[in-house]
Amino acid sequence: MPAGTVTMMSATDVDFACTQCAKCCHDLRLPLTIDEAIEWLARGGAVEILCEAMPWLAEPPKHDIGAAHKRRRSFAASSGELPIRVIAILTAAFAGPCPNLQNDNRCGIYAERPLVCRIYPAEINPSVVFDSSHKACPSEAWATGLPPLVRAGRLVDARTVELIERSRETDANEVPLKAQLCRALGIDRAAISNEGFVVYSPPADRLLEALQAARQRASAASVSPRLDASESRWRLVSNRTASVAALAAVGAQGEFADTASTPSGSFGYLPLGDSTG
Ligand code: SF4
Numbered sequence: 001m002p003a004g005t006v007t008m009m010s011a012t013d014v015d016f017a018c019t020q021c022a023k024c025c026h027d028l029r030l031p032l033t034i035d036e037a038i039e040w041l042a043r044g045g046a047v048e049i050l051c052e053a054m055p056w057l058a059e060p061p062k063h064d065i066g067a068a069h070k071r072r073r074s075f076a077a078s079s080g081e082l083p084i085r086v087i088a089i090l091t092a093a094f095a096g097p098c099p100n101l102q103n104d105n106r107c108g109i110y111a112e113r114p115l116v117c118r119i120y121p122a123e124i125n126p127s128v129v130f131d132s133s134h135k136a137c138p139s140e141a142w143a144t145g146l147p148p149l150v151r152a153g154r155l156v157d158a159r160t161v162e163l164i165e166r167s168r169e170t171d172a173n174e175v176p177l178k179a180q181l182c183r184a185l186g187i188d189r190a191a192i193s194n195e196g197f198v199v200y201s202p203p204a205d206r207l208l209e210a211l212q213a214a215r216q217r218a219s220a221a222s223v224s225p226r227l228d229a230s231e232s233r234w235r236l237v238s239n240r241t242a243s244v245a246a247l248a249a250v251g252a253q254g255e256f257a258d259t260a261s262t263p264s265g266s267f268g269y270l271p272l273g274d275s276t277g
């Protein structure tokens with residue numbers, strides 16, 4: 001794929017060179033593909049599942065790239081009478097340094113590091129406007145005269161372009177497996193998109209087993225499992241009174257975030273604004 005085919009919204013041209021400060025390897029929920037999550041768990045790391053959902057009453061217009069991005073990475077479901085789409089994100093969760101970060105700031109799994117680590121600080125979501133002030137990189141990483149990262153709203157580096165395309169494709173291809181995974185693990189709650197995430201933290205061995213089973217079924221069938229919106233009866237979780245009331249008004253199953261806990265405490269609510277890699 002030629003360089004420059006991935007648009008990255010940016011008001012200005014951007015120069016960049018990584019200083020290897022490793023600030024981007026701390027305090028994260030790092031999005032993972034299914035294979036990456038299997039590898040992360042096999043190495044003894046912790047993996048969570050973040051769920052968000054949005055009402056989906058009609059298909060959005062083609063020019064709405066933000067909605068198209070959400071559609072591509074979500075599956076159809078329902079909450080009461082309300083048609084919704086659910087996004088399930090596998091994340092490696094850690095406070096402080098990444099378990100793979102070495103004392104010399106090098107990545108201990110460099111050759112196998114997740115896609116998002118290879119893409120950072122570029123943006124995967126095409127609707128997010130690139131802003132270097134939102135990145136962990138120090139100011140010297142953005143000094144004028146360093147190698148070009150963005151020119152005229154397009155990424156310059158061909159390798160990063162290819163990785164972003166691969167990340168978006170993998171995200172879309174894994175949607176049926178994520179739906180299967182949610183069913184297998186009894187996951188049936190999602191936060192309202194743009195408000196937060198419902199965070200599931202199943203036991204590592206159970207999650208690993210479910211991920212491997214989903215991966216094996218997909219390989220054996222060599223086709224995507226069928227999705228049936230009627231199979232999923234989801235609860236939408238919010239920490240806003242008005243949102244829960246609005247859900248009830250349209251016949252959806254809403255739930256306050258402060259009641260979003262099971263006796264086993266297997267999930268919680270993460271308001272937007274917390275770190276999500
Ligand atoms: S996997 Fe490697 S590159 Fe990614 S956050 Fe951990 S140490 Fe950093």
Ligand code: SF4
Binds near residue numbers: 020021137138
């Ligand atoms: S925070 Fe930026 S400059 Fe520092 S290691 Fe990560 S990508 Fe490089």
